Amino acid sequence: AAIYTCQRNANVYMDISEYERSPQVETYVKAMCTTISDKVLFASAHPFIELRDALDAYAAFPFTEEVRNKIMYENARKVLKLA
Numbered sequence: 001a002a003i004y005t006c007q008r009n010a011n012v013y014m015d016i017s018e019y020e021r022s023p024q025v026e027t028y029v030k031a032m033c034t035t036i037s038d039k040v041l042f043a044s045a046h047p048f049i050e051l052r053d054a055l056d057a058y059a060a061f062p063f064t065e066e067v068r069n070k071i072m073y074e075n076a077r078k079v080l081k082l083a
Contacts, residue, residue, distance in 0.1 A: 012039070016028050016032075017043035032063070033067055040075060041079065
């Protein structure tokens, strides 16, 4: 449902914090690599998940450099209207 909500609504973004290691994460990763790469923001869910653990999980995802840059930086820059 979250993936479709992001696809259908221009002002809806998502993160997968706390779910980086869940059994269903591959569904989100596939969508993040394709249909919602512009709609995902990195988040760590700290203090519930250690930042290093979240970063390690994202480093292991099969993102292209373009997708990784969007998720880790560009999408947040756009949402926050930073230069």
